[in-house]
Amino acid sequence: MAKRVTLAVAGSRKTQGIVEHCAGLPTARRVLALTYTQKNQQELQDRLARHAGDHLNIEVLGWFTFLLRHFAKPFLPFMFPGEKVRGFNFEGMPYRMSKGKARFLDKGGAVYRSELGRLAFELITASKGALIRRLEGIYDEILIDEVQDLSAYDWEILDALLSSNIAIWMVGDIRQAVLATNGRSSKNKKYAYADAINWFRTREKKGLVAISESTVTWRCHPQIAAFSDLIFDASWGFPGTVSKNETVTGHDGVFLIRGEHVAAYVSAYSPQSLRHSAASAKQLDLAFMNFKVAKGATFARVLIAPTSPITDFIRSGASMEPLAASSFYVSVTRAEQSVAIVLDDPGDSKLPYWTPPVSTGHRR
Amino acid sequence: MIKKIRIRGYRIHRDLTIYPNPKLNLIVGGNESGKSTLIEAIVLALTGRINGRSAAEELNPYWFNAADVADFIVKRAASELTRLPEIDIEIFLDNVPELQELCGAHNSNLPTEACPGVRIRCLPNPDYLAELQAWATAPTPLLPVEYYCVEWSTFADVRLTMRPRALTTAVIDARTVRSSGGVDYHLRQILGSQLEPQERASISLQYRQAKAALSESAFKTVNQRIGQLHAALHAQPIALAMDQTARTSWEESVAPHVAGVPFTMSGQGQQSAIKIALAMNRHAGHAKYVTIEEPENHLSHTSLATLLDRMGALASDDQQLFITTHSSSVLNRLGIEALQFLGPAAPVKLDELSTGIVGYFKKLPGFDTLRLVLADKIVLVEGPSDEIIFERVFVDLFGKRPMACGIDVVSMRGLSLARGLELCHRLGKKVAATRDNDGIDPTELRRPLAPWLAAGQREVFIGEVAHGHTLEPQMIHHCGEAQLRTILGIADTANLETWMTRQKTEAALRIASSSEAVTAPAYMLQAAKFIHG
Numbered sequence: 008m009a010k011r012v013t014l015a016v017a018g019s020r021k022t023q024g025i026v027e028h029c030a031g032l033p034t035a036r037r038v039l040a041l042t043y044t045q046k047n048q049q050e051l052q053d054r055l056a057r058h059a060g061d062h063l064n065i066e067v068l069g070w071f072t073f074l075l076r077h078f079a080k081p082f083l084p085f086m087f088p089g090e091k092v093r094g095f096n097f098e099g100m101p102y103r104m105s106k107g108k109a110r111f112l113d114k115g116g117a118v119y120r121s122e123l124g125r126l127a128f129e130l131i132t133a134s135k136g137a138l139i140r141r142l143e144g145i146y147d148e149i150l151i152d153e154v155q156d157l158s159a160y161d162w163e164i165l166d167a168l169l170s171s172n173i174a175i176w177m178v179g180d181i182r183q184a185v186l187a188t189n190g191r192s193s194k195n196k197k198y199a200y201a202d203a204i205n206w207f208r209t210r211e212k213k214g215l216v217a218i219s220e221s222t223v224t225w226r227c228h229p230q231i232a233a234f235s236d237l238i239f240d241a242s243w244g245f246p247g248t249v250s251k252n253e254t255v256t257g258h259d260g261v262f263l264i265r266g267e268h269v270a271a272y273v274s275a276y277s278p279q280s281l282r283h284s285a286a287s288a289k290q291l292d293l294a295f296m297n298f299k300v301a302k303g304a305t306f307a308r309v310l311i312a313p314t315s316p317i318t319d320f321i322r323s324g325a326s327m328e329p330l331a332a333s334s335f336y337v338s339v340t341r342a343e344q345s346v347a348i349v350l351d352d353p354g355d356s357k358l359p360y361w362t363p364p365v366s367t368g369h370r371r
Numbered sequence: 372m373i374k375k376i377r378i379r380g381y382r383i384h385r386d387l388t389i390y391p392n393p394k395l396n397l398i399v400g401g402n403e404s405g406k407s408t409l410i411e412a413i414v415l416a417l418t419g420r421i422n423g424r425s426a427a428e429e430l431n432p433y434w435f436n437a438a439d440v441a442d443f444i445v446k447r448a449a450s451e452l453t454r455l456p457e458i459d460i461e462i463f464l465d466n467v468p469e470l471q472e473l474c475g476a477h478n479s480n481l482p483t484e485a486c487p488g489v490r491i492r493c494l495p496n497p498d499y500l501a502e503l504q505a506w507a508t509a510p511t512p513l514l515p516v517e518y519y520c521v522e523w524s525t526f527a528d529v530r531l532t533m534r535p536r537a538l539t540t541a542v543i544d545a546r547t548v549r550s551s552g553g554v555d556y557h558l559r560q561i562l563g564s565q566l567e568p569q570e571r572a573s574i575s576l577q578y579r580q581a582k583a584a585l586s587e588s589a590f591k592t593v594n595q596r597i598g599q600l601h602a603a604l605h606a607q608p609i610a611l612a613m614d615q616t617a618r619t620s621w622e623e624s625v626a627p628h629v630a631g632v633p634f635t636m637s638g639q640g641q642q643s644a645i646k647i648a649l650a651m652n653r654h655a656g657h658a659k660y661v662t663i664e665e666p667e668n669h670l671s672h673t674s675l676a677t678l679l680d681r682m683g684a685l686a687s688d689d690q691q692l693f694i695t696t697h698s699s700s701v702l703n704r705l706g707i708e709a710l711q712f713l714g715p716a717a718p719v720k721l722d723e724l725s726t727g728i729v730g731y732f733k734k735l736p737g738f739d740t741l742r743l744v745l746a747d748k749i750v751l752v753e754g755p756s757d758e759i760i761f762e763r764v765f766v767d768l769f770g771k772r773p774m775a776c777g778i779d780v781v782s783m784r785g786l787s788l789a790r791g792l793e794l795c796h797r798l799g800k801k802v803a804a805t806r807d808n809d810g811i812d813p814t815e816l817r818r819p820l821a822p823w824l825a826a827g828q829r830e831v832f833i834g835e836v837a838h839g840h841t842l843e844p845q846m847i848h849h850c851g852e853a854q855l856r857t858i859l860g861i862a863d864t865a866n867l868e869t870w871m872t873r874q875k876t877e878a879a880l881r882i883a884s885s886s887e888a889v890t891a892p893a894y895m896l897q898a899a900k901f902i903h904g
Contacts, residue, residue, distance in 0.1 A: 081475030081527035084483045091477070091528055137474065137485035141527075144471025 010169050011217040012154065012177040012207055016248045017235070017340030018226025018305070021178045022051060025150055028176070030059040038065045038148045041073055043156040046303060051152065070157065071095065071123060074164070077142060078127035079118055085133035086111075086126075092118055124160035131167045139171045146173055154179035155203050162206055169215045177216075179203075182239060182336045183302065184329075204243065223249045226305055228344050230260035238336045240326045252343060258308075261339075261346045262361040263321075263353055266290070269310070271363040272347060278308035281338045288312030291349065298334040301341050309342040312349050322354025372691055373413075373660070374486075375463035377479060380436045380456055382408045391693070392709055392722055394686060397702055398695045399744055400713035406695040409713065410662045413693060416460040416491045417540045417660060419523040419531060423556025427521040430493060432513040434458060444510045455503065456514060458493035470537055475527030488526040489538065496520040539564060541650035541658035545643035545668040558634075559622060561649050564658060578621040582613035640669035644678050651685035651692075660691050667698035676736070679704040699741040703732045712744055712798070721797050731790050738786060743794055746779035748902050751791050751804040756879035757842055758782045761805070763883040764891040765899045778902055788831075792823035802829040803902040805894060807841040832898040843871040843878070845892040858885040 015021045029038060040055070042048050052067045059065060068076070080092045087108050093116030100121050101110050111126045112118055118126060131138050142149075149168065151157075154177040157165065168175055181204045210216045224232050229250040236247050264272050269291060272278070280293040281301055288295065291312055296304075313321065316331040327335065339346050347361060373391050378384040383405040398406045415421050421429050439456040446453040461478055463486055464470050470487035478488055495503050499518035506515050523531045534540070541564070542557040566574070594610040627634040627649075629641060643666060650661045666682075667675050679701060686692065696702060702710065708729045712719040732740055743749055750773065752758050758780050765773045773780050783791055788804055795802045808816065813833035817824070820831055839845040847855055852867055859881050861870055871878040882889055891899075 076529075080529070081477070082485060083528075084476040085485070088483055134476070134485055137476075140466075141471040141474040141485070144468035144474070 009217075010175045010215060011219065012179070013219050013221050014204070014207070015178060015180050015221040016224050016232075017180055017183060017336070018224035019180075019221045020225055021180070021221075022047070022054065022152060024221075025051065025152055025176075025178060026054045026058050028150070029055060029062060029065050032059075032062065032148075034062050034064065036062075036064060036147050037145065038062070038150065039073070039146045040065060040067045040150045040152065041070055042067070042152040043070050044153065044303070045069065047153060050303075070161070071120065074123050074127040075118065077145075078130050078138060078164075079123065081141065082130040082134045082138050085130060085135075091116060094118070095123075096120060124158075124164065128160040128163045128167075131164070139167060142168075143172055148174040148176070151175070151177040152179070155181045155184040157203075162203075166210075166215075169210065175216075181207075182235075182245065182333060183340075184333050204245075220246050222246050223251055224340075225251050226343055227340055228252050228254070228259045228342075231339065231342055231344075231346055234261045234346070235336055235339050237324075238320070238327070238332050238339070254344065256344050258361075259344050261348070261358055263350045263356065263358045264310075264347050264361045265351050266349060268361065268363055269293070269349060272310065272361060275363070276308050276345065276347075278310040278345070278347060279306040279341070280310045280312070281341065282312040283314045283334065287314060288349075298338045302337050304341055305343065306341050307343050308345045308347070309338065310347045310349065311338050317348070318350060321348065321350060321356045321358065322352065324355070372465040373462055374465055375461075376409075376413060376416075377459075377461045377463070378409070378412045379459040379479075380439050381412050381458045381460055382434060382436060384408060384412065385436045385438055387713075387718070389711060389718055390720070391691065391711070392720070394688065394691060395705060395709035396691070396693045396711050397705055397707075397709045398693060398711045398713065399697075399702065399741060401745055404713040404715075406713055407664060410664060410693055410695060412460045413462065413660070414540060414542050414662060416462045416489055416523075417538045418534045418542075419491065420534075420556075425521075426491060426493075426523065430516050430519060430521055432516055434493065434516075435514050437512070440512055440514060444512065447507055447510050455495045455507065457495075459490065460492075461488060461490045463488045473525040473527060473535065473537070475525060477524070477526045477528045486526065489524070489531065489535070490526065491521065491523045493519050493521050537659065539658045540660040540662070541646075542662050543643060543646045543650060543666075544664040545639075546665050558646060561646060561658070562625070562627065563622070565649065565652070574621055578624075579615060582615060586612040638669070640671070640674055643669065644674070644681075647678065648681060648685070651682065651687075651690065653685070653687055658690065660693070662693045664695050665697060666694060667696060667701055672700070675700060676704070697741070699739045700736045702740050702744075703736045703738060707732050707740060707794070710744065719798060721794075724794075724797060728790055728793055731787070732794075735786065738784075739781065740794070742779050742781050743791070743800065744798060746781075746800070747777035748779070748801045748904075749795060749803075750778060750780045750898060750902055751788060751795075751802060752780060752782055753788075753806055753842075754782055754784060754875070756875040757805060759876070759879035759883045760842065760846070760891075761895055761899070763889060764895045765903070767889065767891070768896070768899050769903055773902075776903060789820055789823065792820055792829060792831075795829060796823040796825075800829075801902065801904075803898040804829075804831045805898050806831065806833055808833050808836050810836060810840045812836060830901060832894040832901070834892055834894045838892070841872070842892070843875070844868055845894075846871070846882070849890045849892045851890070854887065854890070855882075858882055858887045858889065 013024070025040060029040070032038060040051055042051055048067055048069050055062070055065055055067065075092065075095060083090055083092055090108065090112070092112070096113050096117040096119045099113055099119055101119055111122045156179070184203055207216065207218055211218050227235065227248070227250055229252065232248040232250040236245070239245055258276060273293065280291070280295045281298060282288045282295045284297055293310070295312070311317070314331065316327050317335050319325040320327050320335070353360070372393055376389045376391065378387045383403070387405070387409070389409070398409060400406050411421060415426055419426055435456045435458060443453060443456050459479070463478065464473060466474070466486045473487040473489060474485055476483050476485045478484070478486070478490065496518055503515070503518045506518070525531060525535070541561050590611050598608040598610060600609065627645065629637045629645065634642060634645065647663060647666060650658055666678060670678060675698070683705065694701070694705070706729050708721050708724045710721045732738065750761060752761055761780055762773060769776070788806060792802065792804060806816065813835070816833055817831055824830060834845045838848040847867060850858070856863070856867060859871070859878060861867070
């Protein structure tokens with residue numbers, strides 16, 4: 008069965024690709040579509056209903072639900088005989104030194120979110136093949152959207168799925184890996200965030216998965232696309248983005264603005280303001296949205312309050328840490344027509360400054 | 372396909388494990404051996420229902436195994452901490468791709484094993500723990516089922532509310548036919564499964580349209596009249612119309628008809644025959660599991676033969692049948708290899724019989740195979756006269772009839788003694804077989820039977836050739852001619868041996884009812900002593 012991954016750029020209509028793929032499948036094919044965020048799940052369900060409504064064998068699940076329903080619940084007795092999964096503990100975490108049952112389940116029998124991946128992974132082996140065989144019996148094909156958001160043991164689980172006889176198609180943008188399903192685990196740190204690209208490349212070398220790149224963005228203006236390509240330096244080996252956005256508005260591309268002009272810019276273009284978190288850009292009184300929250304969204308124009316790594320990158324081209332680079336990439340690629348970055352000292356940057364038009368009526 | 376059934380704490384079954392045959396299972400046992408309870412348990416676990424109602428609604432104290440409850444009371448009285456009685460019925464299914472949705476490790480197999488399956492349990496409800504503890508301080512034989520809950524789930528630990536599609540089950544009970552209530556729940560299920568979804572939708576739509584048309588036409592003048600009544604509050608007009616709400620759906624008004632007669636008005640035998648044919652009929656939604664209780668009921672011998680032939684023709688590889696029966700005809704015709712015997716000890720099945728013996732009994736529907744299955748100990752004799760004489764010999768020896776000692780004397784009536792012994796061997800029964808020597812050395816006669824014999828367990832008793840070739844000369848030899856003439860009361864002119872041989876049964880009856888002392892042939896005495904033990 009075919010195993011492939013499509014590494015896409017922002018705005019390349021990944022979700023639409025999944026929907027169209029589903030609509031083209033025989034209606035009897037049993038398909039599971041997995042996504043990471045709730046928002047994405049809802050979006051995918053709605054679009055599938057519209058474009059593939061007659062495919063009753065397509066099921067959409069979140070990643071955690073998938074692990075609970077098909078891994079933890081049916082097979083828990085292999086690790087803890089007589090025990091049941093009685094819920095999902097989203098917030099809590101086990102004590103660092105917890106062993107055995109207490110590592111995975113709280114007192115009420117609910118699985119800790121932070122340990123679900125590890126539990127699921129360990130059950131694959133503990134079940135002596137029954138777990139994967141069960142999945143093979145239930146699904147012909149598994150689609151995984153936002154694959155870049157998986158982390159830690161999730162990658163081991165993907166490995167197990169890659170050696171099953173289920174067709175697998177993973178879609179993701181490695182450059183957008185700003186969410187991780189397990190913030191604490193040290194497992195697979197080396198693949199964390201944008202390093203996930205290396206995970207796929209090693210699998211490709213072993214012939215386990217075929218990688219294809221989708222480099223066309225329908226969202227970002229060519230200048231924005233070109234700028235977004237600079238965020239990850241050449242050593243990552245990401246291909247360049249091709250833009251199919253041909254809209255011209257008279258204010259298109261990437262600009263710097265000085266703090267004093269922010270108010271004028273906002274009133275002129277009404278951009279969506281983006282920041283790293285509530286703690287950043289306190290000097291600006293704008294209706295901000297955090298980088299992580301903006302993921303998946305599209306705006307005509309954005310205004311970014313830069314973090315210090317972003318500032319360094321713009322001034323001197325200093326390369327960024329994978330996580331910082333990811334979140335900056337996400338914020339830049341939200342925009343269709345223009346990106347404005349608030350920065351008073353441009354350093355060596357060649358980016359143009361936007362200034363308010365001189366109002367001839369009041370000045371001379 | 373069901374591979375294994377385990378029932379714990381349910382009614383008579385304290386802990387019963389059955390490994391069903393892939394296609395046909397003929398469940399046989401004495402009264403009160405739990406045949407119907409086994410069927411009930413299978414249906415309960417497969418459908419979550421009993422007699423069409425949900426298990427939770429029907430749960431009552433008598434569902435719990437009486438020995439389990441008694442045990443609990445004794446242990447609690449001795450201040451031992453022991454678990455409250457529970458019911459646990461598990462159905463283990465074939466580990467095939469189509470059933471993987473039901474696959475998981477939540478079953479009683481040890482070591483932990485994952486396979487598809489469903490399970491229904493009656494457990495103490497954790498919400499009522501305090502109440503249960505209070506009750507357990509002075510427990511009574513009637514469990515407080517109000518504090519219990521019913522948990523119906525797959526082995527994957529998914530709670531079930533509706534029967535999974537892979538587990539379509541048809542339930543047929545020929546023992547009792549329900550009152551005039553019309554089409555019962557089980558028949559509605561069977562009928563429903565005959566229809567494709569499109570057919571169903573089309574019938575439903577046309578039925579509603581027909582009702583609407585009736586409201587428009589026949590009721591029109593009536594409605595014009597009563598519309599003037601102003602009977603409702605606020606003086607809105609009232610009108611009569613056919614009820615279109617869900618409780619009057621077409622399913623409620625449909626019944627199968629046989630030659631123009633409503634199903635429920637036709638004979639009871641006819642009703643169960645139709646149900647069986649509908650349930651076994653090959654169609655898209657056909658039931659994977661069919662349970663039939665006592666198909667022989669209400670049927671004449673010839674009707675039963677017709678029905679059994681039809682069942683044999685309809686049987687298919689993807690349908691598993693569970694049939695309880697008290698009829699040897701059903702057993703012989705459908706094949707003794709399908710037997711599942713619920714005895715006092717562990718259940719016995721005959722699935723490894725040679726095809727030769729299965730075919731042999733199939734051709735002999737009249738032979739009372741079930742007597743061999745159900746008896747504790749068996750005496751196989753050649754014919755009715757041997758049967759009668761053996762009884763007399765036995766009563767003379769022990770003062771009781773063989774039946775009173777759990778011994779069934781079965782006349783082979785010309786059937787192969789080897790086949791009878793083979794069957795008894797597979798059933799693990801204690802058997803004494805007797806036969807005439809017909810002038811052949813007993814050692815010679817014993818040789819072909821050797822595979823089915825075991826010292827102290829199954830033995831053959833044959834009179835010496837010198838004492839006569841058949842029963843009659845043997846009697847003359849042991850009793851003496853004079854004594855026998857007195858017993859039989861025949862004229863001196865008649866030749867004793869010729870008279871006895873011509874009227875075997877009459878002679879046997881006269882011997883059996885005689886008040887004179889009878890000296891039994893040595894081999895019969897040995898057989899009686901052997902079997903009584």
